[in-house]
């Protein structure tokens with residue numbers, strides 16, 4: 415059956431040539447029960463629903479996604495919940511459909527975010543065959559990972575995830591480690607980073623702060639987690655409240671975590687290990703923004719539910735941000751709708767005065783609107799909860815990022831910065847304060863012999 419209307423209206427002329435859409439074929443359904451995962455609570459939006467993308471929705475989605483792009487590159491991105499719960503045949507079918515409908519010049523990039531637990535040889539052979547980039551969720555070494563990334567029986571999942579990773583490696587699948595920054599690992603940035611780099615052989619990694627909002631009323635329940643509890647009340651997570659759960663990372667703490675990793679990275683890994691925020695920050699020195707969170711405006715990172723409902727953003731899968739259903743209205747119209755354009759511009763237009771006069775605004779751009787729920791220094795509502803950490807990160811990295819940007823500008827490679835850092839370190843006294851500014855001596859921190867590669 416050929417899916418749904420694809421004739422776009424005049425709104426479509428305002429559509430971005432390319433956008434990013436996270437499709438959730440199994441809705442928010444997951445085989446794990448990570449305590450901080452408020453996405454689990456989104457099941458409450460579709461009660462009595464099997465949360466499985468039908469063949470008709472799959473076809474409508476892919477046809478419309480391909481039609482809506484005016485660039486040759488199209489990303490087909492799957493996430494959840496846990497997308498592997500759909501079974502391999504669903505993804506085989508999705509690739510067949512893409513092959514059938516893609517234009518002669520269209521190049522498809524497949525991505526999938528997974529907890530890795532169900533990945534076996536069959537899965538990994540398929541992922542390799544179609545060049546999937548797999549985002550694998552790992553929160554660090556076993557004890558840190560297992561604090562919140564647990565199964566439905568409350569057991570840690572690190573061992574199972576490592577098994578999935580080993581299978582991915584055996585099949586030579588490209589892997590990006592996705593690590594949340596939470597109360598359990600936030601004080602151990604370099605340790606987490608070294609684990610990924612040295613134990614897992616990771617070359618690509620991404621750090622995502624856990625900020626779970628709550629009100630005074632919802633906090634006690636929110637602190638228990640977001641999954642369904644037998645006979646218990648269940649909250650639907652929405653972006654409301656100015657409090658955070660005890661699992662959330664602190665604002666300043668987030669900045670220290672990033673700087674701890676950055677100082678380690680500068681001393682041996684520039685050009686060989688890719689940390690998303692570091693790359694994105696360097697791009698911002700050239701006026702380029704590839705990550706919505708630190709771009710001046712957003713609105714080009716949408717989320718598609720299993721039944722074809724399209725939302726403004728994966729962080730705003732809630733009734734007020736539902737744009738419509740792709741079975742009723744073409745995706746392109748929804749992406750280009752005034753509602754979505756307003757959503758994107760609101761990021762810039764709602765900056766606090768503190769942000770507008772901030773000396774790192776062109777790098778930070780106020781962060782993600784979902785995190786703007788505290789008061790600014792001047793008492794203005796709607797300031798970013800992570801501001802202290804973001805400010806610390808951007809100001810701390812400014813001299814070396816500027817130097818790397820200059821190197822690139824001159825036609826050199828950014829990794830030459832490591833020679834300069836080594837020369838600076840050679841002049842540094844062992845008892846001098848560590849340049850990561852955490853108050854410890856260099857010899858016991860980023861200058862410790864065991865920490866060097």
Ligand code: SF4
Pocket residue numbers: 706707708712713714715726727728729761781782783784
């Ligand atoms: S709300 Fe945040 S995560 Fe969503 S598109 Fe905007 S910046 Fe990105």
Ligand code: SF4
Pocket residue numbers: 768769770772773774775778779780781798800801802804805
């Ligand atoms: S560092 Fe803070 S004040 Fe500066 S732009 Fe970012 S959120 Fe706004």
